[in-house]
Amino acid sequence: MIMRQGQQLLLPANPVFIWSSLLGALLLNMLLNMGVLGRSAWVPDLLALVLVFWTVHQPLRISIGAAFLFGLLMDAHQGSLLGQHALAYTVLSFFAITLHRRLLWFPVPSQALQVLPLFAAAHGIALAMRMMSGGVFPGWALVLAPFLEASLWPLATLILLAPQRRAPDPDEVRPL
Numbered sequence: 449m450i451m452r453q454g455q456q457l458l459l460p461a462n463p464v465f466i467w468s469s470l471l472g473a474l475l476l477n478m479l480l481n482m483g484v485l486g487r488s489a490w491v492p493d494l495l496a497l498v499l500v501f502w503t504v505h506q507p508l509r510i511s512i513g514a515a516f517l518f519g520l521l522m523d524a525h526q527g528s529l530l531g532q533h534a535l536a537y538t539v540l541s542f543f544a545i546t547l548h549r550r551l552l553w554f555p556v557p558s559q560a561l562q563v564l565p566l567f568a569a570a571h572g573i574a575l576a577m578r579m580m581s582g583g584v585f586p587g588w589a590l591v592l593a594p595f596l597e598a599s600l601w602p603l604a605t606l607i608l609l610a611p612q613r614r615a616p617d618p619d620e621v622r623p624l
Contacts, residue, residue: 458612461506465611470510473498474518478525489586492596495522496540496570500563501604503544504551515541532577540570560601567594 473495480491495518502510519534526533543566544551551559571594579585 458609461509461612463509466502466506466509469608470495470498470502470514470518474521477522481526489590490592490596492593492600493567493570494600496537496567497597497600497604498608499537500540500544500566501601501608503541504548504563505609507545507548510541512538512541512545529577529581529583532574532581535577536570536574539573540566543569556602556605559605560598563601564594564598567597570594 477493477495480494499510499515499518503515515537516534519532519537520530522533522537523530544563547562547566551562554562571590575586575590
């Protein structure tokens with residue numbers, strides 16, 4: 449793949465780091481749901497953020513099946529309609545895979561703007577599933593969650609790509 453000007457060459461992603469970051473995001477989501485904030489509608493879904501990040505950066509390792517599995521785990525944890533998060537995460541992962549080649553050509557702030565509709569669609573799907581099953585409308589604060597997730601995209605990029613960044617090589621013979 450041709451890289452854009454000034455883009456840093458990254459080391460291969462460690463599968464253990466990928467899966468541990470996904471499990472860590474799942475546990476952090478669970479802690480946020482049980483904490484002081486409870487199940488507030490405006491709280492960003494960190495698992496969705498990390499799932500989209502790895503689906504964009506490693507689409508062959510993190511696929512739609514992994515998104516479905518993590519969605520089922522979130523459904524079981526929250527006691528919500530079984531398949532609500534699974535469907536939302538699956539659609540989110542599908543659209544992230546379809547956009548991943550184009551998305552990586554842009555700088556990180558532009559990427560955050562482009563993943564915003566993905567997060568909004570995932571929250572819309574989860575809300576539609578909740579409302580169709582007879583749930584209560586969580587309030588208009590739900591609109592803030594996709595914006596918070598998109599604003600966390602640069603931080604997630606910085607943290608999750610840190611192990612792959614190469615140290616500056618002082619060797620003058622080799623350009624890489």
